[in-house]
Amino acid sequence: MANKNPRLTTSAGAPVSNNKNSLTAGRRGPVVLSDYKLFEKIAHQNRERIPERVVHAKGWGAHGTFKVTNDITKYTRAKIFSEVGKETPLLMRFSTVAGEQGAADAERDVRGFSIKFYTEEGNWDMVGNNTPVFFVRDGYKFPDFIRTQKRHPKTNLRSNTAMWDFWSLTPESLHQVTILMSDRGLPVAPMYMNGYGSHTFSFWNNQGERYWVKFHFKTMQGHRHYTNEEAKKVIGESRESYQEELFGTIERGEFPKWKFMVQIMPEADAEKTPYNPFDLTKVWPHSDYPLIEVGEIELNRNPENYFNEVENAAYSPSNVVPGIGFSPDxxxxxxxxxxxxxxxxxxxxxxxxxxINRPKSPVAHYHKDGLMRYYTDNNNPDAYYEPNSFGGPEADPSVEEPPMKINGDIGRYEYEEEIDVYTQPRALFNLFDDAQKERLFNNIAEAMGGVPTEIIERQLAHFDKVDPAYGDGVRAALGISQTAAQ
Structure with missing residues (x-):
C-alpha cells in the first residue's frame, strides 16, 4: 500500500528507508561509520541552535501592516508615507532586555519594540523600546550597563548591587529608572504597551530640508500592567505568558493595533532648546513639539515558524530608506x-x-562570497566590481541625503547640561498620583534587596534631588528612618 505522506529524504534528497534503527554489525554489534543517515541526523541536531542575542534574547513577534492616515510628505520623501491610505507589510518583534531565551516573560524590565517595514525602497527598521528614554546617553557606557543587567561572573546570579551601583554612579539614568520602577515597567503583554524610537532621527524632504523627528507608537488596546506580586503568580503558572497572549490574540482574530505618531522639530531648533534634543535620556516636551498622527499599525498574522521568522529576524537602526536619516545622538x-x-x-x-530579512524591493550590490553565500548577482557574472562596463548596478545621486547643519570639532565631550539630570525625572514623578508613587517606592525597595548601605544612600541622594518626597518615599519603603537619613 503506497504511503500518502511525503517521502522522507536526507538533506541531499536521497530517500530514507528506516528512520528508527542504526546500522550495526550484527544484531548486537557496534554502529558502523557508514551509517551516514544517522550521523547527518545527529550532526544537524548538534547545530540547531545559534547564539542568542546578547541583549533582547527573549522575544515574541508577528506580521502585520502599516496604513498611512495623515499626509506628512512635507517633512519626508520616504515613499512609505507617500499617500494617505497606502499600506506597507511589516514584522514586529517585542522582547525583554536582560533575560536569556529561557527567562520568564513577565519580569520587570525594559521591553524592546522593533518594526521591520518592507518598503518599496528597501527595509526600514525602527528599532526601539517601550520607553521614550534610556539609562545612558553615550554608546561608550552601554557594554558596562548591560553587564550590570546580566549574571555576576562568580555567583552566576543577577546582582542588585551591580545594578544600583552603576545607576547611582550614573545619575543620567534617573529618568529611565523611574519609568522602569513605575507601573509601566511591567506590562501585561506586548499589545498593552507603547513603543518609541527613543532616539532622535531625521526626516528630509524632496527640497533637501531636514527635520528632527521622534517616533511614537501608542497602544490602542490601553495600558495594562502587573504589580510585582501579580507577576510572581503569573510566572508561577507560565514563563511564556507574553507568547501565549500575543499568539492567542492574533489566532482569535483580535488584531492588536497602535497609532503611529511623530514629533517634528525644525532643524535649526536644535541649537535653541534648553536641553540637548539628541540626548537619549531626555524627552521633547509635547507642549513644544506636539504629536502628529502618521498612521495605524495592525498585527494580523502569526509566524508559521518561530525560528525562521522571529529568531532569524535581524533589526538594525542602520536600515533606513531615502527620506529617513540619523542625528548626532x-x-x-x-x-x-x-x-x-x-x-x-x-x-x-x-x-x-x-x-525574513530579505527586502521585498530589488536588491543589487557587490558583496561577495563567505559562509552561506547561496544567491546570484542579477545573473550578470561579469559585473562583480564597480565601476564596470557590463551593466552592473550604479549609485543613484538623486537619493543623496542633504548634509547636516551641525558642525564642530571632533572631541570627547560631555553635554553642557550634564548637571541637569533631575528636571525631567521630576516632571515625570509629579505626574504620578499617590497610589502610583507608593508602588514606585515599593518596587524600588524590593529591587534593592541585598544592596550595600553606601550604594543605597548614594541612590537616595539622587532621588532627593528629583523631589524630597521621592527619596523619603523610598526610605519609608526600605524601613529607613527619615530623621536618621538626614
Whole structure:
C-alpha cells in the first residue's frame, strides 16, 4: 500500500528507508561509520541552535501592516508615507532586555519594540523600546550597563548591587529608572504597551530640508500592567505568558493595533532648546513639539515558524530608506554599527538574504562570497566590481541625503547640561498620583534587596534631588528612618 505522506529524504534528497534503527554489525554489534543517515541526523541536531542575542534574547513577534492616515510628505520623501491610505507589510518583534531565551516573560524590565517595514525602497527598521528614554546617553557606557543587567561572573546570579551601583554612579539614568520602577515597567503583554524610537532621527524632504523627528507608537488596546506580586503568580503558572497572549490574540482574530505618531522639530531648533534634543535620556516636551498622527499599525498574522521568522529576524537602526536619516545622538551613532555587526556574528555575513530579512524591493550590490553565500548577482557574472562596463548596478545621486547643519570639532565631550539630570525625572514623578508613587517606592525597595548601605544612600541622594518626597518615599519603603537619613 503506497504511503500518502511525503517521502522522507536526507538533506541531499536521497530517500530514507528506516528512520528508527542504526546500522550495526550484527544484531548486537557496534554502529558502523557508514551509517551516514544517522550521523547527518545527529550532526544537524548538534547545530540547531545559534547564539542568542546578547541583549533582547527573549522575544515574541508577528506580521502585520502599516496604513498611512495623515499626509506628512512635507517633512519626508520616504515613499512609505507617500499617500494617505497606502499600506506597507511589516514584522514586529517585542522582547525583554536582560533575560536569556529561557527567562520568564513577565519580569520587570525594559521591553524592546522593533518594526521591520518592507518598503518599496528597501527595509526600514525602527528599532526601539517601550520607553521614550534610556539609562545612558553615550554608546561608550552601554557594554558596562548591560553587564550590570546580566549574571555576576562568580555567583552566576543577577546582582542588585551591580545594578544600583552603576545607576547611582550614573545619575543620567534617573529618568529611565523611574519609568522602569513605575507601573509601566511591567506590562501585561506586548499589545498593552507603547513603543518609541527613543532616539532622535531625521526626516528630509524632496527640497533637501531636514527635520528632527521622534517616533511614537501608542497602544490602542490601553495600558495594562502587573504589580510585582501579580507577576510572581503569573510566572508561577507560565514563563511564556507574553507568547501565549500575543499568539492567542492574533489566532482569535483580535488584531492588536497602535497609532503611529511623530514629533517634528525644525532643524535649526536644535541649537535653541534648553536641553540637548539628541540626548537619549531626555524627552521633547509635547507642549513644544506636539504629536502628529502618521498612521495605524495592525498585527494580523502569526509566524508559521518561530525560528525562521522571529529568531532569524535581524533589526538594525542602520536600515533606513531615502527620506529617513540619523542625528548626532551618540547612542544612535553607536547602534548604527553595533546591531548590524551583532547580526553578522550571530547569523552570518549574508544575514540580510535570509527570507525574513530579505527586502521585498530589488536588491543589487557587490558583496561577495563567505559562509552561506547561496544567491546570484542579477545573473550578470561579469559585473562583480564597480565601476564596470557590463551593466552592473550604479549609485543613484538623486537619493543623496542633504548634509547636516551641525558642525564642530571632533572631541570627547560631555553635554553642557550634564548637571541637569533631575528636571525631567521630576516632571515625570509629579505626574504620578499617590497610589502610583507608593508602588514606585515599593518596587524600588524590593529591587534593592541585598544592596550595600553606601550604594543605597548614594541612590537616595539622587532621588532627593528629583523631589524630597521621592527619596523619603523610598526610605519609608526600605524601613529607613527619615530623621536618621538626614
Amino acid at each position: 551618540k547612542m544612535l551613532q553607536a547602534r548604527v554599527f553595533s546591531y548590524a555587526d551583532a547580526h553578522r556574528y550571530r547569523l552570518g555575513a549574508h544575514y540580510e538574504s535570509l527570507p
